[in-house]
Amino acid sequence: VDLPAIAEALVGGVLIGAGASLLLLFNGRLAGVAGIVAGLLQRSPGERGWRAAFVIGLLGGGIVFGWLRPSAFAPSPVSLPLAALAGVAVGVGARLGGGCTSGHGICGVSRLSRRSIAATLTFMSTGALVVGLLHILRGTP
Amino acid sequence: MNARIVAASASGLVMSVGLCLSGITNPTKVLGFLDFLGRWNPTLAFVMLGAVATHSLLYRAITRRARPILDAEFSVPTKTALDWQLVVGAAVFGVGWGLAGYCPGPVIAALGSGGSAALVFAGGMLGGMAAYGVWSRGPRTLASALGRGAAPDTRTSGARES
Numbered sequence: 001v002d003l004p005a006i007a008e009a010l011v012g013g014v015l016i017g018a019g020a021s022l023l024l025l026f027n028g029r030l031a032g033v034a035g036i037v038a039g040l041l042q043r044s045p046g047e048r049g050w051r052a053a054f055v056i057g058l059l060g061g062g063i064v065f066g067w068l069r070p071s072a073f074a075p076s077p078v079s080l081p082l083a084a085l086a087g088v089a090v091g092v093g094a095r096l097g098g099g100c101t102s103g104h105g106i107c108g109v110s111r112l113s114r115r116s117i118a119a120t121l122t123f124m125s126t127g128a129l130v131v132g133l134l135h136i137l138r139g140t141p
Numbered sequence: 142m143n144a145r146i147v148a149a150s151a152s153g154l155v156m157s158v159g160l161c162l163s164g165i166t167n168p169t170k171v172l173g174f175l176d177f178l179g180r181w182n183p184t185l186a187f188v189m190l191g192a193v194a195t196h197s198l199l200y201r202a203i204t205r206r207a208r209p210i211l212d213a214e215f216s217v218p219t220k221t222a223l224d225w226q227l228v229v230g231a232a233v234f235g236v237g238w239g240l241a242g243y244c245p246g247p248v249i250a251a252l253g254s255g256g257s258a259a260l261v262f263a264g265g266m267l268g269g270m271a272a273y274g275v276w277s278r279g280p281r282t283l284a285s286a287l288g289r290g291a292a293p294d295t296r297t298s299g300a301r302e303s
Contacts, residue, residue: 012163013191019156057153062253089237091269097230130239
């Protein structure tokens with residue numbers, strides 16, 4: 001058991017929940033990242049400012065961590081074409097399903113939303129199936 | 142308007158520090174967490190535990206207020222019915238998550254470090270979102286899907302949920 005990693009996961013989770021709560025308290029919005037990003041692509045200009053600012057905050061945290069601890073960003077183990085395909089699936093799936101790991105998995109589950117609980121169980125299951133299938137195809141344990 | 146922008150960027154920053162610290166920006170850890178059928182690494186379950194515990198407490202406290210500090214009302218989805226879009230969308234989302242180990246928040250944070258896998262994934266994700274926008278609204282709204290128009294949005298609740 002890796003206790004420092006568990007402590008960081010827990011503290012990181014608390015910060016994620018706190019950041020989402022700030023957005024709700026000040027802006028009255030749920031911090032679903034997919035919805036916020038998609039809104040930048042299609043919403044009226046008046047709705048774009050806070051969305052862009054939120055995304056810039058997300059990027060900023062990553063830049064700071066890139067200096068402090070580059071190991072937080074080990075690259076994805078998959079090939080670039082597969083990463084692109086996975087990105088398309090995540091983009092389409094998050095829009096069709098009305099949320100992602102933050103919107104459904106954190107905000108929705110916290111609100112005890114039936115839809116979000118169903119979505120979270122669904123994407124955890126298909127994610128686990130894909131990981132299991134890839135192990136079989138690649139012959140890895 | 143400026144205060145809303147400051148609040149939103151602070152919220153994104155706090156969330157991003159949490160994502161980066163938690164380990165969820167590392168795709169190998171994410172794939173280990175999803176490996177229920179093999180060598181399961183449960184560490185990232187604690188991310189969800191911390192986030193949901195914190196947000197469910199604060200959500201209840203915050204929504205007791207009549208309104209948010211900088212807006213007239215809270216925008217929270219009211220839809221409760223399960224439909225095929227929710228299930229199929231979440232299933233497709235999980236396939237992408239399980240393939241590469243990235244989801245939308247962590248991949249944007251990972252962009253800050255300049256990795257090519259994160260960049261390619263994020264490009265695919267934006268393309269997928271734009272394609273969904275075109276498909277769901279019809280070709281006439283292509284311009285707005287690309288961010289050049291102000292077409293009326295009839296799918297507000299779905300968008301806000303995410």
